[in-house]
Amino acid sequence: MAPKQASRFGDFLRSPYFNKNQDCIVFFEYLQKYAPHFAQENLTRQKLQLKLPSGKPLDDKALAQLGSRLSVLAEKFLAVEMLLDDPWELQMRVAQQYHTLNLPKHLKAARAGAGACFENNLQRNADYYLKKLLSEKMALEHGDEHQIDHNEHLQLAADALDVFYVAEKLRYACDIFNYEIVLNIRYQLTHIEDILRWAEEPAFENAPPVQVYYRLAQLLKNPEEPTWFEQAKQAVERYEPAFPPGELRQVYTLLLNFCTMRINRYNDERFWTEYLDINKLLLKNGLIFDGTDIPPWRYTNLVNVGLKVGQTEWVWDFMHNHRKQLPPEYTGNVFRYNLAQFHYHQKKHDAAQRALAQVEFTNVVFNITARSLLIKIYCETNQTELLLAYLEATRIFLHRNRLLDATRKRQMRKFVEITTKLAKTAPGDKARLQALLEQLPPVRDVIHRDWLAGQIRMRLNRPR
Secondary structure, three states: OOHHHHHHHHHHHOOOOOOOOHHHHHHHHHHHOOOOOOOOOOOOHHHHHHHOOOOOOOOHHHHHHHHHHHHHHHHHHHHHHHHHOOHHHHHHHHHHHHHHOOOHHHHHHHHHHHHHHHHOOOOOOHHHHHHHHHHHHHHHHHOOOOOOOOOHHHHHHHHHHHHHHHHHHHHHHHHHHHHHHHHOOOOOOOOHHHHHHHHOOHHHOOOHHHHHHHHHHHHHHOOOOHHHHHHHHHHHHHOHHHOOHHHHHHHHHHHHHHHHHHHHHHOOOHHHHHHHHHHHHHHHOOOOOEOOEOOHHHHHHHHHHHHHOOOHHHHHHHHHHOHHHOOOOOHHHHHHHHHHHHHHHOOOHHHHHHHHHOOOOOOHHHHHHHHHHHHHHHHHOOOHHHHHHHHHHHHHHHHHOOOOOHHHHHHHHHHHHHHHHHHHOOOOOHHHHHHHHHOOOOHHHOOOHHHHHHHHHHHHOOOO
């Protein structure tokens, strides 16, 4: 628990309505003094026993029971906290109790309060339609059971159910299609063609979650045909206010994943710019941040993509303006690595090499990323002896490392292998260079394929 929440838990424990066991209060207060690490030598069972009001012996069984009792109270506290944080849920529970107590005026007021909680909210995601459904369902259950004329609550409940079901089905479809693209696995998704057809009906044209997830589902269902991308992107941007921040971040992540897939699988250069534009939007509205930090991999990706599409001025500003928003344990190394990337892109190899010399990554992914850049610098500046020594050191590093996933390790090994062959090829050996070019594996099997191809062609085009 956070300090403020722990303080509220103490108030909860001291309320006799929720807890009458004084030992639990003392136990919590004793533990709280040593939070959050609980590593103090004074934290002992014997010292706790001296403080307990009951004075009961505190053997292992008694301590376990006391801890279990405190855990149960903590669970109740968390449930109460969640209820108090959701005014709609609270009003719905109150309304149900007023119905049970046969207090119609109070019931009407509570139901009105519940309705106001979500109707006044601009968000119109599937959760909104679920709340509307449950509100109308309650109105039906609490209404006149003998009513025989038109009941608007019945229609409103049915309409809300339709939107909720179609929107949620499409949302799950998007996640499934996305996983099938990224992980090459298959799920069973029943009735999806029916759902896609229903989503086109006029009844759903004013339902934001249906409009957004329908276009995303069509996009992700047909990854080889990017014609749906612009429609999906426009729908997300149009209906941004309809989604809470967490869900909106997930929606944009689906678009970003699609961009990444088109780049990796089809080398579709258009999506480099799309990827950067979406991230700029996320940066502007704060959705790119993990709490208050920017994830190191996202920071690095934006520098890479920005440089690739030629937005060097934006990259320079981004690197420096958001440097302090990197997690503290990554700030120096990630910034210096990206500074090296920037200098390398500017063909300032000496400055890039000096920046890399100050980088020390314990994270294995960042480690091989930095290694790749240094290999490129050695190669492009004709430091052949250093290059071959470093390639061999990297080969050994890859062989010994057990943390790197198999696919990335295979791609990096192939990069090291081909670069080694290139470094050992005599400058005028056109036949060997041509063979290296023709034998280059596809993008999915080797990292930096375009760079390798470019280096080989450059050597092929040199005069003898």
